[in-house]
């Protein structure tokens with residue numbers, strides 16, 4: 467990326483999950499907490515292994531049913547489908563309680579590295595989150611990342627956009643919401659197809675932030691961590 471883009475970007479677009487924090491341990495903890503509620507409340511003799519594998523089955527079924535619809539990210543649908551497959555009575559309160567238990571895992575996210583990065587950037591540009599998720603789930607996270615709204619000006623979810631990254635319509639929605647032109651924005655994300663290809667297809671500069679994969683284009687800068695990106699911005 468040339469220096470001018472760094473200096474002149476008016477808005478920095480950030481993906482959230484696996485860009486500003488790591489999801490793996492948080493999602494695992496969320497599912498464990500959902501199982502604890504299920505086990506205590508349902509009285510069903512279902513093991514953790516059965517529970518976790520049925521969760522993946524239910525999640526896949528919902529995604530197949532809903533295709534590219536942003537509702538396919540709604541975890542409550544996974545729990546509801548799962549309880550249906552187990553033949554659980556009084557499904558409604560249990561599905562909601564499991565979803566709440568899962569969401570409580572977001573309290574454990576370490577957002578300190580993200581805050582350091584965003585604090586550094588906010589003096590030179592505005593910041594928007596561009597995320598393929600439901601509004602509810604992402605507001606839960608952002609209420610911990612930026613509780614006073616000092617860092618992030620816009621939270622743009624696929625649920626509101628009506629399409630998901632890498633769709634052109636999603637990025638056009640983000641540009642319209644933030645009032646900036648493609649050449650005035652920079653997209654930072656960990657997903658090559660959704661974040662990087664989606665952005666550059668519209669002429670938005672991109673930065674690949676991924677510890678495990680390398681940039682597939684020499685023109686796209688690559689950083690392994692937020693700390694690496696921070697040190698370059700200094």
Ligand SMILES: [Mg+2]
Pocket residue numbers: 481482483484485655656657
């Ligand atoms: Mg991501």
